[in-house]
Amino acid sequence: MKTADPELMRAINRFxxxxxxxxxxxxxxxxxxxxxQLSATTVSAITAALLEDGLVVPRALGGLRxxxxxxxxxxxxxxxxxxxxxxxxxxxxxxxxxxxxSTTDFCANTCASLTLPxxxxxxxxxxxxDLVEDGVxxxxxxxxxxxERVAGLCVGLPxxxxxxxxxxxxxxxxxxxxxxxxxxxxxxxxVPTVIESDVNLVTMAESWFGEARGIEDFLVVSLEHxxxxxxxxxxxxFRGANGLAPDLGGLLLGSHAIRLGAVAxxxxxxxxxxxxxxxxxxxxxxxxxxGMAAVVAAAQAGNPRIIAxxxxxxxxxxxxxxxxxxxxxxxxxxLAGEAxxxxxxxxDALREAVTASLPPSHSPMPDLAVHRWSEDSWARxxxxxxxxxxxxxxxxxxxxARPR
Amino acid sequence: MKTADPELMRAINRFxxxxxxxxxxxxxxxxxxxxxQLSATTVSAITAALLEDGLVVPRALGGLRxxxxxxxxxxxxxxxxxxxxxxxxxxxxxxxxxxxxSTTDFCANTCASLTLPxxxxxxxxxxxxDLVEDGVxxxxxxxxxxxERVAGLCVGLPxxxxxxxxxxxxxxxxxxxxxxxxxxxxxxxxVPTVIESDVNLVTMAESWFGEARGIEDFLVVSLEHxxxxxxxxxxxxFRGANGLAPDLGGLLLGSHAIRLGAVAxxxxxxxxxxxxxxxxxxxxxxxxxxGMAAVVAAAQAGNPRIIAxxxxxxxxxxxxxxxxxxxxxxxxxxLAGEAxxxxxxxxDALREAVTASLPPSHSPMPDLAVHRWSEDSWARxxxxxxxxxxxxxxxxxxxxARPR
DNA sequence: AGAATTTCTTCGCGTCACAAAAAAAGAGCG
DNA sequence: CGCTCTTTTTTTGTGACGCGAAGAAATTCT
Numbered sequence: 001m002k003t004a005d006p007e008l009m010r011a012i013n014r015f016x017x018x019x020x021x022x023x024x025x026x027x028x029x030x031x032x033x034x035x036x037q038l039s040a041t042t043v044s045a046i047t048a049a050l051l052e053d054g055l056v057v058p059r060a061l062g063g064l065r066x067x068x069x070x071x072x073x074x075x076x077x078x079x080x081x082x083x084x085x086x087x088x089x090x091x092x093x094x095x096x097x098x099x100x101x102s103t104t105d106f107c108a109n110t111c112a113s114l115t116l117p118x119x120x121x122x123x124x125x126x127x128x129x130d131l132v133e134d135g136v137x138x139x140x141x142x143x144x145x146x147x148e149r150v151a152g153l154c155v156g157l158p159x160x161x162x163x164x165x166x167x168x169x170x171x172x173x174x175x176x177x178x179x180x181x182x183x184x185x186x187x188x189x190x191v192p193t194v195i196e197s198d199v200n201l202v203t204m205a206e207s208w209f210g211e212a213r214g215i216e217d218f219l220v221v222s223l224e225h226x227x228x229x230x231x232x233x234x235x236x237x238f239r240g241a242n243g244l245a246p247d248l249g250g251l252l253l254g255s256h257a258i259r260l261g262a263v264a265x266x267x268x269x270x271x272x273x274x275x276x277x278x279x280x281x282x283x284x285x286x287x288x289x290x291g292m293a294a295v296v297a298a299a300q301a302g303n304p305r306i307i308a309x310x311x312x313x314x315x316x317x318x319x320x321x322x323x324x325x326x327x328x329x330x331x332x333x334x335l336a337g338e339a340x341x342x343x344x345x346x347x348d349a350l351r352e353a354v355t356a357s358l359p360p361s362h363s364p365m366p367d368l369a370v371h372r373w374s375e376d377s378w379a380r381x382x383x384x385x386x387x388x389x390x391x392x393x394x395x396x397x398x399x400x401a402r403p404r
Numbered sequence: 405m406k407t408a409d410p411e412l413m414r415a416i417n418r419f420x421x422x423x424x425x426x427x428x429x430x431x432x433x434x435x436x437x438x439x440x441q442l443s444a445t446t447v448s449a450i451t452a453a454l455l456e457d458g459l460v461v462p463r464a465l466g467g468l469r470x471x472x473x474x475x476x477x478x479x480x481x482x483x484x485x486x487x488x489x490x491x492x493x494x495x496x497x498x499x500x501x502x503x504x505x506s507t508t509d510f511c512a513n514t515c516a517s518l519t520l521p522x523x524x525x526x527x528x529x530x531x532x533x534d535l536v537e538d539g540v541x542x543x544x545x546x547x548x549x550x551x552e553r554v555a556g557l558c559v560g561l562p563x564x565x566x567x568x569x570x571x572x573x574x575x576x577x578x579x580x581x582x583x584x585x586x587x588x589x590x591x592x593x594x595v596p597t598v599i600e601s602d603v604n605l606v607t608m609a610e611s612w613f614g615e616a617r618g619i620e621d622f623l624v625v626s627l628e629h630x631x632x633x634x635x636x637x638x639x640x641x642f643r644g645a646n647g648l649a650p651d652l653g654g655l656l657l658g659s660h661a662i663r664l665g666a667v668a669x670x671x672x673x674x675x676x677x678x679x680x681x682x683x684x685x686x687x688x689x690x691x692x693x694x695g696m697a698a699v700v701a702a703a704q705a706g707n708p709r710i711i712a713x714x715x716x717x718x719x720x721x722x723x724x725x726x727x728x729x730x731x732x733x734x735x736x737x738x739l740a741g742e743a744x745x746x747x748x749x750x751x752d753a754l755r756e757a758v759t760a761s762l763p764p765s766h767s768p769m770p771d772l773a774v775h776r777w778s779e780d781s782w783a784r785x786x787x788x789x790x791x792x793x794x795x796x797x798x799x800x801x802x803x804x805a806r807p808r
Numbered sequence: 809a810g811a812a813t814t815t816c817t818t819c820g821c822g823t824c825a826c827a828a829a830a831a832a833a834g835a836g837c838g
Numbered sequence: 839c840g841c842t843c844t845t846t847t848t849t850t851g852t853g854a855c856g857c858g859a860a861g862a863a864a865t866t867c868t
Contacts, residue, residue, distance in 0.1 A: 003416065003417055003420055003440055003441050003442050003856095004408075004412070004413040004414075004416040004417050004855090004856090005413070005823095005855085005856055005857080006413070006822085006823045006824050006825095006855070006856065006857095007823085007824095007856095008408070008413075009408040009409070009410070009412075009413055009823085009824060009825080009855090010408075010823080010824065010825095012407065012408040013407055013408050013824090013825085016407055028846080029846075029847070030845085030846065030847085036407055037407050038407050038825080038826095039825065039826050039827075040826090040827095040846085040847070040848090041825070041826055041827080041847095041848085041849090042824085042825055042826070043847095044847060044848060044849095045824090045825090045848095048848090073834080073835055073836080073843075073844045073845065074833080074834070074835080074843085074844040074845025074846060075831095075832060075833040075834060075844080075845050075846040075847070076833065076834060076845085076846075077845085077846065077847095078846080078847080160765055169765065170765055216645065217644075217645030233645070234645070240621075240730075240731060240732050240733030241620065241621030241637070241638070241732060241733040241734055241735065242733040244733065246730075246731050247730060247763065250730055250763035250765075250766075251727050251730065252723050252726060252727055252761050259763075319656050322656060323655050323656055323727075326644075326650075326651060326654055326655065327644060327650050327731075328644050328645060329644030329645040329646040329648065330645055331645065357656050359651065359654035359663075361564055361573065361574055361654075362654075407825095408824090408825090409824080409825055409826080409854095410824065410825065410826095410853085410854045410855050410856095411825095411854080411855095413824090413854090413855065413856080414854080414855065414856095417855090417856085432815080432816095433815075433816065434814085434815065434816085442856080442857095443856065443857050443858075444815085444816070444817085444857090444858095445816095445817080445818090445856070445857055445858080446855085446856055446857075447816095448816060448817060448818095449817095449855085449856085452817090477812075477813050477814060477865070477866050477867075478812085478813040478814020478815060478864080478865060478866075479813080479814050479815040479816070479862095479863060479864040479865055480814085480815075480864065480865060481814085481815065481816095482815080482816080
């Protein structure tokens with residue numbers, strides 16, 4: 001915690017006002033007072049400043065006059081909302097086989113988005129950075145704005161990402177380690193760039209737009225190519241003391257020194273399933289990157305060995321999740337991934353394992369929500385993260401390890 | 405985060421000043437400026453208020469004049485320190501077979517302390533509360549003060565403790581569940597009372613006085629009667645969203661649905677060891693509660709089955725710890741407990757397991773410190789927790805689940 | 809004794825939040 | 839159409855705070 005001065009005071013309160021406006025859509029000053037517990041005077045002053053800066057606009061008063069019985073009298077409220085044009089941010093998501101880019105406005109509405117289905121893994125870093133540069137240039141142009149209006153850029157990718165330094169310690173995307181990817185992109189595009197663990201992006205997206213809206217503590221588990229875990233703890237993204245996002249795949253399962261990623265990641269499931277399905281005509285699917293669909297289909301068809309594989313993965317995942325739930329006591333766990341999204345064996349096994357594995361005293365059991373994310377929900381998460389910094393949350397700037 | 409007003413501003417800065425004085429012992433105002441980055445004016449004003457309230461006293465200037473070459477000139481510094489007499493707090497620790505009570509002054513120095521070797525487990529709650537009342541009365545009298553000078557009381561006990569509500573959801577100490585123990589004690593003694601998980605007490609003690617002084621992120625593992633885990637995360641005690649301290653014993657080990665507490669707690673070790681050592685003349689030790697000493701002795705004597713038991717416990721603990729280290733990335737792990745404190749097999753196995761189980765990319769490996777706690781370090785932790793609230797850390801009052 | 813030096817306090821200013829009062833912008837009604 | 843009534847928003851005045859600059863205090867050095 002920093003020392004306090006009037007400036008910090010104002011920053012805190014301005015953030016609260018911004019946050020209230022963002023969350024409560026078009027909103028009158030009076031309601032902001034209610035929401036933030038600030039006095040009318042203060043709200044008036046802060047909103048005046050925000051209006052002046054163009055971050056907020058009064059909603060066109062056309063045809064409101066909400067005839068709620070006792071609200072129709074008196075001076076009409078002026079509804080305020082974020083000015084979508086105030087700034088634009090770009091979110092980029094890298095996976096081993098494609099790049100998704102999305103440009104959003106200040107309200108985190110998608111203006112333009114594109115996907116490049118390019119197998120980038122193990123390409124040289126400079127090539128990947130070039131591809132990102134091109135994608136962003138194009139996507140920004142598609143959005144009909146110029147690069148100079150882009151206030152920030154956030155790249156999400158799997159692996160160990162040091163947000164603070166912009167270093168990618170390791171990632172399935174890069175052959176090398178300790179890649180200063182944020183710097184590489186920033187240099188190319190001249191836009192403030194941040195890199196972030198991909199799951200944190202979607203965690204933020206869930207928090208702002210998804211199932212977890214308004215929930216302060218929840219977990220997100222993604223069973224994508226790799227296993228991902230995002231933790232929202234007291235309204236903040238949880239990072240270890242080193243500023244790194246948690247790594248679900250690296251967790252140990254038992255006394256056998258097996259890591260969860262070796263059992264329950266999509267890669268692990270596919271590897272096992274491939275052995276089973278070999279020669280049964282699914283080879284093409286696997287090669288085309290649709291292996292998971294084939295696996296799910298085989299399970300639905302009743303293939304017992306595939307079912308066993310999925311069940312084992314679900315159990316392992318459920319067990320690990322139970323430990324995390326016991327630690328963090330989230331109100332909600334959001335799950336996604338092809339093998340989960342379609343329901344079925346894996347999800348059932350997971351549910352059972354979590355239920356059975358939670359310490360009996362643990363209550364209440366968190367909700368388990370399955371949420372299929374569209375490609376651009378990642379990008380919206382990136383937007384959210386960037387916007388959050390633009391608003392300037394004064395205490396922890398989504399913060400990693402604090403300096404001092 | 406609350407909304408900010410001048411009052412909060414002052415509270416924050418006053419806390420910083422108090423904290424600086426506490427940490428840096430007798431300290432001059434100028435140094436407080438350096439430490440807190442506050443202006444001389446502000447420090448002067450705040451310290452003046454603290455002096456007026458009697459929370460801080462100027463150190464008797466007798467015989468200082470630290471002749472550091474360039475410090476000997478000019479107006480001499482007035483060193484300030486916490487006024488030990490400003491308040492007193494009482495810490496109580498309950499274990500299944502004894503009660504420890506300790507009275508400390510405002511500097512967290514122990515004034516008096518006593519231990520009642522009474523087997524209290526499964527006694528009715530009212531009896532235990534009575535015993536605590538008597539112990540506190542006596543201990544406060546021993547300290548030479550009156551009850552009215554006691555500003556707070558903190559009871560530490562194992563189990564699931566809801567600090568916020570003062571409810572003890574479950575504990576090996578009580579037969580019942582959901583015991584409103586804080587209220588019971590407070591009613592008897594008329595002193596603001598808080599209950600807390602015992603490990604959190606010692607975690608706080610480590611943070612203020614022990615190995616972990618000045619470290620913002622560390623873990624504490626206690627292998628006492630039960631397994632305990634305390635987590636300091638970014639300078640705050642980590643609690644799940646429900647406000648409960650983490651529970652190491654409840655963590656699952658592997659796909660076998662075995663909980664760590666069933667393998668690596670002192671109770672589990674003793675149970676297994678008893679079967680091995682049965683009839684070898686250790687019966688008396690076990691009955692006298694010195695079982696662990698006997699086990700350690702047997703291991704040192706080379707008993708292979710005992711060694712195997714300890715090794716297994718150490719490995720299991722190490723594995724679980726590795727997961728926690730991967731999550732929280734602490735700089736330090738403090739271990740204690742009879743079986744650990746004496747070094748030997750268990751500790752070796754634990755060390756190896758942690759080292760081997762950490763994801764290879766995890767760096768740096770945290771220090772593993774073994775720290776044998778005296779009985780009253782628990783009580784000092786209780787004092788620290790209470791004092792922290794007295795100082796009034798304004799943002800998170802050691803805080804559990806936030807209202808809203 | 810006076811100069812130099814370092815520490816601490818006082819003074820004046822700008823910023824902030826806030827309560828009270830005033831102004832604004834309609835709706836209802838005769 | 840003018841008047842009152844109601845609710846929202848802005849303006850005004852007050853008190854608290856932190857801060858830089860200047861001043862007062864308490865020493866040592868010369």
